[in-house]
Amino acid sequence: SLTCRRKCYYYESCSESEDSDAQEIFINVKRKVKTPVKYNDETYISPFKSLRITDEAHVTPVKNKALAKDIFCEAKTPKNSAKKATPRSTIKLIREGVITPKVQSRSRTLELESTPLKRARSQLHVSYVPTNLPCREKEYKDIFNFLEGKLLDKCGGCMYISGVPGTGKTATVTSVINQLVTLAKAGDLPEFQYVNINGMKLTEPRQAYVEIVKQLVGKTVTWEQAQTTLEEKFTKKSKQMKLPIILLVDELDIVCTKRQDVVYNILDWPTKPNTQLIVITIANTMDLPERLLMNRVTSRLGLTRLTFQAYTHKQLQEIVAKRLAGTNSFNPDAVQLVARKVASVSGDARRALDICRRAAEIAETEGGDTQVTMSHVNEALRAMITQPKVRAIKHCSRLEQYVLQAVISEVERTGIEETIFSDVYRMLVSICAINGFNLVSCTVALRAVSRLGACRLLLVDQKCHDLDERIILNVSPDDVYYALKEE
Amino acid sequence: RKLFGENDLYQNARRALHSTCPTTMPGRQKELDELKGFILGHVDKGTSGTLYISGPPGTGKTASLNLILEDSKISAEISQVYVNCTSIKSSGSIFSRIAKDLGVKSGGNSEKEYISAVEKHLQRPHKTILLVLDEIDQLESKRQSVLYTIFEWPAIPNSRVILVGIANALDLTDRILPRLQARCELKPQLMHFAPYTKQQLVEIFTSRLRDAGVLDIFSPVALQMLAGKVAAVSGDVRRALDIGRRVVELVDKRRTGDGVLKAVENLAEELESEKKIESVDLKEVVSVLNSVYGTTQSFDDEVDDAFPLQQKIVVCSLLLILNKAKNKDVTVGRLHDVYRRVCSKRNIQVGDH
Numbered sequence: 001s002l003t004c005r006r007k008c009y010y011y012e013s014c015s016e017s018e019d020s021d022a023q024e025i026f027i028n029v030k031r032k033v034k035t036p037v038k039y040n041d042e043t044y045i046s047p048f049k050s051l052r053i054t055d056e057a058h059v060t061p062v063k064n065k066a067l068a069k070d071i072f073c074e075a076k077t078p079k080n081s082a083k084k085a086t087p088r089s090t091i092k093l094i095r096e097g098v099i100t101p102k103v104q105s106r107s108r109t110l111e112l113e114s115t116p117l118k119r120a121r122s123q124l125h126v127s128y129v130p131t132n133l134p135c136r137e138k139e140y141k142d143i144f145n146f147l148e149g150k151l152l153d154k155c156g157g158c159m160y161i162s163g164v165p166g167t168g169k170t171a172t173v174t175s176v177i178n179q180l181v182t183l184a185k186a187g188d189l190p191e192f193q194y195v196n197i198n199g200m201k202l203t204e205p206r207q208a209y210v211e212i213v214k215q216l217v218g219k220t221v222t223w224e225q226a227q228t229t230l231e232e233k234f235t236k237k238s239k240q241m242k243l244p245i246i247l248l249v250d251e252l253d254i255v256c257t258k259r260q261d262v263v264y265n266i267l268d269w270p271t272k273p274n275t276q277l278i279v280i281t282i283a284n285t286m287d288l289p290e291r292l293l294m295n296r297v298t299s300r301l302g303l304t305r306l307t308f309q310a311y312t313h314k315q316l317q318e319i320v321a322k323r324l325a326g327t328n329s330f331n332p333d334a335v336q337l338v339a340r341k342v343a344s345v346s347g348d349a350r351r352a353l354d355i356c357r358r359a360a361e362i363a364e365t366e367g368g369d370t371q372v373t374m375s376h377v378n379e380a381l382r383a384m385i386t387q388p389k390v391r392a393i394k395h396c397s398r399l400e401q402y403v404l405q406a407v408i409s410e411v412e413r414t415g416i417e418e419t420i421f422s423d424v425y426r427m428l429v430s431i432c433a434i435n436g437f438n439l440v441s442c443t444v445a446l447r448a449v450s451r452l453g454a455c456r457l458l459l460v461d462q463k464c465h466d467l468d469e470r471i472i473l474n475v476s477p478d479d480v481y482y483a484l485k486e487e
Numbered sequence: 488r489k490l491f492g493e494n495d496l497y498q499n500a501r502r503a504l505h506s507t508c509p510t511t512m513p514g515r516q517k518e519l520d521e522l523k524g525f526i527l528g529h530v531d532k533g534t535s536g537t538l539y540i541s542g543p544p545g546t547g548k549t550a551s552l553n554l555i556l557e558d559s560k561i562s563a564e565i566s567q568v569y570v571n572c573t574s575i576k577s578s579g580s581i582f583s584r585i586a587k588d589l590g591v592k593s594g595g596n597s598e599k600e601y602i603s604a605v606e607k608h609l610q611r612p613h614k615t616i617l618l619v620l621d622e623i624d625q626l627e628s629k630r631q632s633v634l635y636t637i638f639e640w641p642a643i644p645n646s647r648v649i650l651v652g653i654a655n656a657l658d659l660t661d662r663i664l665p666r667l668q669a670r671c672e673l674k675p676q677l678m679h680f681a682p683y684t685k686q687q688l689v690e691i692f693t694s695r696l697r698d699a700g701v702l703d704i705f706s707p708v709a710l711q712m713l714a715g716k717v718a719a720v721s722g723d724v725r726r727a728l729d730i731g732r733r734v735v736e737l738v739d740k741r742r743t744g745d746g747v748l749k750a751v752e753n754l755a756e757e758l759e760s761e762k763k764i765e766s767v768d769l770k771e772v773v774s775v776l777n778s779v780y781g782t783t784q785s786f787d788d789e790v791d792d793a794f795p796l797q798q799k800i801v802v803c804s805l806l807l808i809l810n811k812a813k814n815k816d817v818t819v820g821r822l823h824d825v826y827r828r829v830c831s832k833r834n835i836q837v838g839d840h
Contacts, residue, residue: 145736145740146736149501149736152498153498153501153502154502155501155502155505155507156507224576227574227576231574259573259625261573261574261625264573264622265573265574268571268573270507271506271507271508272507272508273507273508295543295544295655296544296622296655298544299544299545299723299725299726300544300725302506302725302726302729303726303729303730303733303779304729304733310794310795343795343796344795344796344797345795345796345797345798346795346797346798347795476820476823476824476827478827
């Protein structure tokens with residue numbers, strides 16, 4: 001980079017040392033570009049004059065700026081002409097729900113999916129929820145029967161749904177509710193209101209009240225007010241609600257605090273007479289009520305529970321195949337490979353879909369309409385599942401690799417996992433000597449250790465620096481041997 | 488579906504087994520009489536008193552208090568305040584809530600001013616106040632000042648307060664309010680709601696089902712089985728009702744499923760068969776009880792291989808470490824080492840950390 005800079009400098013000095021004629025033309029051209037109308041006729045100007053002109057050119061933007069400012073001011077004098085909302089009143093309007101939030105729309109329309117691979121990719125996206133979920137018919141029926149029964153019986157109740165992430169809990173519940181909404185519109189079921197809160201979307205558990213009120217009424221109030229309105233609505237007979245409410249609480253474990261008042265209230269309202277609140281709670285842990293919740297909350301939660309099992313490889317295969325219906329851009333064997341790999345690790349449908357999308361992207365780089373084969377899937381799997389640590393060690397600098405080796409041999413020597421930098425350094429010196437590597441200073445070695453600590457190959461104690469820094473190896477020694485041996 | 492009358496029977500049964508506050512309490516007659524006697528005695532004498540009700544969840548504490556509050560004789564003579572302590576912001580804000588419910592105006596908005604306003608109201612001549620504090624253990628504060636303040640109100644001269652506290656803990660007043668023991672007039676009278684026995688649960692079920700006119704939906708043996716199991720585990724009536732409802736749902740679902748099949752075959756035959764009511768049998772109760780109280784998961788043979796293979800290996804290697812190693816302190820790295828060795832022996836690809 002130094003040479004490059006020098007070149008630049010050289011070039012500049014060259015242009016400066018040129019005779020005045022060239023400079024004159026240079027300036028002239030520059031001026032012409034800036035104000036082409038005024039000085040169009042004068043082609044040859046003496047250097048002195050040109051200097052003046054450049055001065056003027058310097059001045060004009062300032063003038064323009066002042067002018068622009070004036071124009072700007074004129075354009076922005078709404079105080080007299082039209083009443084524009086002040087921020088405070090805007091906030092008020094937002095709180096009352098008069099103004100709805102909007103996102104800026106695109107300037108251009110979206111392109112339609114042209115190639116089959118692109119269409120397959122858009123259908124494989126996690127956010128694309130199919131109209132009926134494959135392999136969850138039994139759970140769908142259970143939830144549907146529960147909700148339908150409660151709506152027909154005109155009484156409240158609770159249900160607890162659990163399962164590992166990516167097994168279709170929320171998708172199933174929302175599709176059941178969509179079905180109920182269409183049935184209610186047709187008049188087969190009583191009408192109801194639907195409220196949906198997610199524990200992770202709340203800054204604080206008590207904001208749940210605010211969210212519920214916002215979805216029921218449309219106004220934003222403080223949580224104290226929200227709680228009192230809700231309590232009056234659910235407990236007092238005079239202010240009884242007209243429609244039954246279905247309340248979906250996602251991520252229940254986040255809503256639990258030490259006092260557990262929010263979750264108690266949410267589960268206590270359905271037990272009140274003359275209200276009809278149906279609560280569906282979703283969480284990951286199977287035994288959350290027994291483990292985390294208080295006795296009295298567990299008693300109110302009841303025993304209506306449903307567990308979503310992890311998907312098997314057959315089910316995952318069916319899910320992906322359903323999504324790809326209509327396109328033949330995927331080799332069935334490739335889909336099966338993805339399903340088997342994912343089902344053996346977690347049974348998470350999102351992961352399977354992501355891997356398929358990645359494989360489609362890899363295939364797309366080879367051409368618009370190639371079929372996704374096993375090799376593409378293998379590449380995607382290698383990128384998404386296999387170990388990045390070995391590759392990270394392989395790409396370390398030679399000094400860093402020696403440091404890792406030194407830590408390992410120090411651990412083997414002492415038999416204790418935790419090592420001290422001074423001992424590691426002593427080991428490093430001998431390893432360097434054996435390999436014919438130039439001896440490095442202590443500070444350089446320390447910098448290598450901190451680099452390895454930053455990418456978490458080593459765990460480094462931040463408190464004590466220098467020679468008594470404590471170091472723990474964060475990768476398994478086998479990984480290091482494996483990575484260094486193959487070189 | 489609305490055409491068939493029997494469906495309403497199941498619906499009635501489900502409705503009868505609701506777990507909201509009931510209007511009659513079959514198994515709690517003794518406690519109800521005792522409560523009524525306590526309150527009416529104090530009303531007649533014009534004195535104040537304190538009562539602490541304890542018992543595990545689902546034994547009908549709040550429900551019996553609600554019944555008492557709705558009693559016409561009592562509500563005529565007493566002004567009532569019912570506060571559920573979980574629904575207030577913090578333990579200190581209970582006073583503003585009480586002041587609001589009593590209709591007392593205070594000079595300011597601070598906690599102290601509300602206390603003084605309520606205490607002034609208590610010193611003036613007034614109707615007897617029945618103050619019910621549900622889930623009173625939520626009012627715990629630093630040095631228990633809130634609870635002490637409230638429990639000392641009945642001892643204010645000329646006051647006529649009947650204070651009823653409800654909580655789960657048996658010895659809450661002894662444990663967190665030891666100073667009340669020193670003064671005899673402050674000491675709360677204790678009342679315990681024992682878990683329901685099998686007989687009481689059967690009584691509740693029969694009375695509810697009889698009121699709805701669907702008593703023959705449950706066979707007596709099934710009812711005995713259900714009540715015995717719940718009484719043995721917890722004695723929580725909410726659980727018992729929940730299980731009862733689910734059993735009814737199960738039978739209803741199975742029957743309607745059959746009905747659809749029959750409809751295809753012959754409508755007349757179906758109507759014939761619908762007339763006899765299928766009662767809940769021991770079999771269904773046992774299956775629901777097993778699914779609720781059995782081991783965490785009843786694996787069907789089909790679902791059995793749903794558990795991902797790698798997770799199975801991880802659990803097995805953890806078991807291996809816990810069985811063999813002396814040091815039970817297992818880190819992820821140590822577990823991963825064993826897991827990797829197991830995987831390589833079984834010729835399975837190793838997952839990363």
